[in-house]
Amino acid sequence: MRVAFVINDLQLSGGMGVVIAHARELRLRHGMDVSFVLARDQEEPNWRYDALAEVPVLSLRDAREHAFDIAISTWWETTYALFALRAERYVSFVQSLEDRFYRPDEIERMGAAIALDLPFSAFVTEARWIRDTLAELRPDVPCHLVRNGIDKVVFSAPVELAPRMDGPLRVLVEGYAGVWFKNLNEALAAAAEMRERHHVTVVAPDRMGLPTHLADRVLGPVSHLEMASLYAESDVVLKLSSVEGMYGPPLEGFHMGATCVTTEVTGHEEYVEHGVNALVCDWDDRRGTSRQLDLLAADRRLLHELRSNALMTAQAWPSWPQAGQFMAATLRRIHQRPAPAATGGTARLLADVRLGIEEQRVYRAERREARWKAGRYDRLLATPGVSQALALRRRWSGRLPARIVDPVLGRVKRLLGG
Amino acid sequence: MVDFQERITQETEPSIRVEHDVRYGAVAPLVATSAAWVDLGCGTGLAARAAIERGRPPKATFVDVDEAATGEAARAFGDDATAIVADLSAPDGLAAVRAAIDDGAVVTCFETLEHLPVFVALLELLVELAERHDVTVVMSVPNDAFSGVQNPHHTTVWGEGAVEELRGLLPDGYVLAHQLALAGSVLAVDEEPHSHTIEVTAGAAGAAQTHFVAAFGPRAGELAGSAAVAQVDQRRQRAWERQRSADLAFYRVLQAERDELHTALEDHIRQFTDYRTYVHELEARLGLPLSGAGGDAAATVAAPGSAAADAVA
Numbered sequence: 001m002r003v004a005f006v007i008n009d010l011q012l013s014g015g016m017g018v019v020i021a022h023a024r025e026l027r028l029r030h031g032m033d034v035s036f037v038l039a040r041d042q043e044e045p046n047w048r049y050d051a052l053a054e055v056p057v058l059s060l061r062d063a064r065e066h067a068f069d070i071a072i073s074t075w076w077e078t079t080y081a082l083f084a085l086r087a088e089r090y091v092s093f094v095q096s097l098e099d100r101f102y103r104p105d106e107i108e109r110m111g112a113a114i115a116l117d118l119p120f121s122a123f124v125t126e127a128r129w130i131r132d133t134l135a136e137l138r139p140d141v142p143c144h145l146v147r148n149g150i151d152k153v154v155f156s157a158p159v160e161l162a163p164r165m166d167g168p169l170r171v172l173v174e175g176y177a178g179v180w181f182k183n184l185n186e187a188l189a190a191a192a193e194m195r196e197r198h199h200v201t202v203v204a205p206d207r208m209g210l211p212t213h214l215a216d217r218v219l220g221p222v223s224h225l226e227m228a229s230l231y232a233e234s235d236v237v238l239k240l241s242s243v244e245g246m247y248g249p250p251l252e253g254f255h256m257g258a259t260c261v262t263t264e265v266t267g268h269e270e271y272v273e274h275g276v277n278a279l280v281c282d283w284d285d286r287r288g289t290s291r292q293l294d295l296l297a298a299d300r301r302l303l304h305e306l307r308s309n310a311l312m313t314a315q316a317w318p319s320w321p322q323a324g325q326f327m328a329a330t331l332r333r334i335h336q337r338p339a340p341a342a343t344g345g346t347a348r349l350l351a352d353v354r355l356g357i358e359e360q361r362v363y364r365a366e367r368r369e370a371r372w373k374a375g376r377y378d379r380l381l382a383t384p385g386v387s388q389a390l391a392l393r394r395r396w397s398g399r400l401p402a403r404i405v406d407p408v409l410g411r412v413k414r415l416l417g418g
Numbered sequence: 419m420v421d422f423q424e425r426i427t428q429e430t431e432p433s434i435r436v437e438h439d440v441r442y443g444a445v446a447p448l449v450a451t452s453a454a455w456v457d458l459g460c461g462t463g464l465a466a467r468a469a470i471e472r473g474r475p476p477k478a479t480f481v482d483v484d485e486a487a488t489g490e491a492a493r494a495f496g497d498d499a500t501a502i503v504a505d506l507s508a509p510d511g512l513a514a515v516r517a518a519i520d521d522g523a524v525v526t527c528f529e530t531l532e533h534l535p536v537f538v539a540l541l542e543l544l545v546e547l548a549e550r551h552d553v554t555v556v557m558s559v560p561n562d563a564f565s566g567v568q569n570p571h572h573t574t575v576w577g578e579g580a581v582e583e584l585r586g587l588l589p590d591g592y593v594l595a596h597q598l599a600l601a602g603s604v605l606a607v608d609e610e611p612h613s614h615t616i617e618v619t620a621g622a623a624g625a626a627q628t629h630f631v632a633a634f635g636p637r638a639g640e641l642a643g644s645a646a647v648a649q650v651d652q653r654r655q656r657a658w659e660r661q662r663s664a665d666l667a668f669y670r671v672l673q674a675e676r677d678e679l680h681t682a683l684e685d686h687i688r689q690f691t692d693y694r695t696y697v698h699e700l701e702a703r704l705g706l707p708l709s710g711a712g713g714d715a716a717a718t719v720a721a722p723g724s725a726a727a728d729a730v731a
Contacts, residue, residue, distance in 0.1 A: 128582055144586040147579055270579060312566035315575070322574045325538040326583045332542065333587055 002033045004071045006078040009042045025324025037063040039081035076115035089121040096245030105363045110356030117349035119342035122334045127246035127267045140344030144330045149323030155255035163304040168197035169297035172234040177210040181243035188214040190289040196297035231256035254314035259306035277309040425461045432648035438465030444644035446472040452524040459530030463491025507534040527557040532572040554635035581630045593638045596622040597629035602647045618645045
């Protein structure tokens with residue numbers, strides 16, 4: 001069976017790692033002719049994924065020359081290239097509800113939302129909450145659950161876990177500081193407010209916006225093997241994401257004997273149980289999160305219990321070969337079954353477009369008003385005498401006259417604001 | 419210590435054996451009224467005898483990778499049973515199984531998938547047989563995720579999440595049943611064993627499953643609830659629990675002693691550090707080498723007014 005995974009790029013990301021792992025399994029263990037199709041040209045060099053050597057990468061132009069049994073989109077932006085391919089079935093691999101990655105006034109939010117309304121033969125997803133949500137949004141399209149596996153060779157769980165009786169609590173934080181919903185900086189701030197002894201390691205692929213002074217050790221980017229070692233050195237993974245599909249880092253940490261303090265972000269319920277293998281903290285609760293970390297630092301029996309149970313949870317999680325079997329069977333089933341009617345999502349698509357247009361109309365109106373107000377202020381500043389008065393105010397010799405000018409300027413500002 | 423058994427034998431713990439009896443008991447009505455029955459992963463067939471309590475099908479086939487076990491299962495059933503030795507994760511094994519399954523047959527496949535390195539091929543075969551050849555399949559997988567037990571004979575791991583994945587591959591109209599643990603008691607009026615009929619009320623809501631059982635095919639709806647109880651060795655259970663309590667108490671005392679020693683050690687270290695600081699001050703004043711500092715000349719600090727300090731001047 002010929003399968004195409006349409007991807008946006010080959011940069012480092014958890015989502016890309018999942019796609020590559022599935023592609024590799026399908027190709028090597030299930031005899032499928034799997035290719036990656038790049039939805040766009042990329043300038044950056046590829047991240048050094050080992051499996052890339054085993055799966056061919058095609059440009060969109062080259063891929064159009066082929067016919068596929070199944071073409072699979074892996075990100076909302078790749079759906080635009082997906083339907084440019086010739087395939088018997090079009091599938092969307094949904095790793096998260098991607099419109100949530102964007103703020104309400106960002107136009108990409110609409111693009112991500114309508115991507116779910118397209119005429120897919122099936123959805124495949126990695127988390128039950130996504131499957132259930134898609135079943136409500138698109139009851140006309142079957143949605144299959146295929147959980148992500150874990151590389152049990154790289155993340156090789158210890159047979160036994162030695163209790164850590166003393167020493168600072170070793171906290172690991174990872175992610176991109178520049179991605180707002182990862183809340184990396186909030187995690188570092190919470191760890192910094194701990195009262196008990198602690199050691200914080202942050203692993204970030206880039207340092208942009210990262211408050212490195214809040215960590216004891218700053219690393220990254222690192223390979224999977226290096227990451228596994230870091231997890232093994234840690235007692236707890238601190239994960240305060242506000243948007244996730246089904247996150248992998250706490251599960252990887254579980255495999256290496258680290259427990260987790262996490263928000264109740266979507267997908268956590270796939271393997272996190274509060275008080276059993278991890279602690280779940282409240283949203284935007286820096287103090288509460290710090291106190292939970294302090295609890296783990298102070299109560300080493302509890303820490304060991306959570307770490308031990310985390311390890312057991314990990315041992316019952318599927319490997320990539322097991323996950324690959326479900327993916328292979330799922331794709332074959334999708335191919336065997338008749339595709340649903342292509343118009344099933346049309347009404348929803350049009351409704352989402354309409355909603356997006358109305359929302360953008362409101363934002364445009366707000367921006368026009370803001371520009372108009374800013375324009376008035378600019379014109380005022382350009383008025384002869386005003387700019388000079390402001391410059392005088394900024395100099396120390398102008399402070400006395402400023403006491404005369406300020407009330408006048410303040411009244412002007414209020415008038416503009418009114 | 420947990421004893422992982424690959425096969426059910428007469429020596430198998432009653433609490434494990436009864437789980438198998440319940441599953442085969444649940445399919446007994448199906449098996450009794452079927453034209454043919456195929457038991458995949460049959461083992462020795464010891465537990466399968468519960469499946470024929472309500473009646474024997476005219477044709478029975480027992481399939482396992484272990485030749486001795488398969489033969490034993492077929493012999494226990496009778497002359498009209500067939501034994502097939504097959505690896506259910508290999509293409510030729512699956513081909514042999516496919517040839518042995520007639521249209522309309524009932525197929526049982528209990529506690530087998532998790533032993534197969536490649537289970538998906540067997541699963542797809544069973545689904546195809548159910549959808550196109552009127553075969554009814556009843557299969558089970560363990561809840562490894564809940565028990566946390568690491569069974570070395572399990573090549574894949576199963577639990578709620580894996581069963582959710584499995585559901586997406588089953589034909590329409592499948593039945594998903596949850597196997598639960600029971601606790602019980604019996605009043606014995608004499609030393610002789612007596613048979614008792616027990617009525618049990620049990621529900622899956624909020625309960626932890628020991629196993630998941632899925633039935634699919636035309637007769638899936640006939641899967642009956644089933645329950646069984648077995649006398650357990652309370653002495654052994656008690657010994658295990660008491661050993662845990664004793665261990666806990668013992669290690670708590672050890673921990674307390676350790677904490678005391680740790681505190682005392684920290685105090686001693688502080689005291690010795692103070693002593694050493696004081697001694698070093700005295701040695702420095704006297705122009706003597708600092709004790710415990712390696713004994714090299716560089717460690718000598720000349721005290722003001724000392725002969726060593728005069729010599730340097």
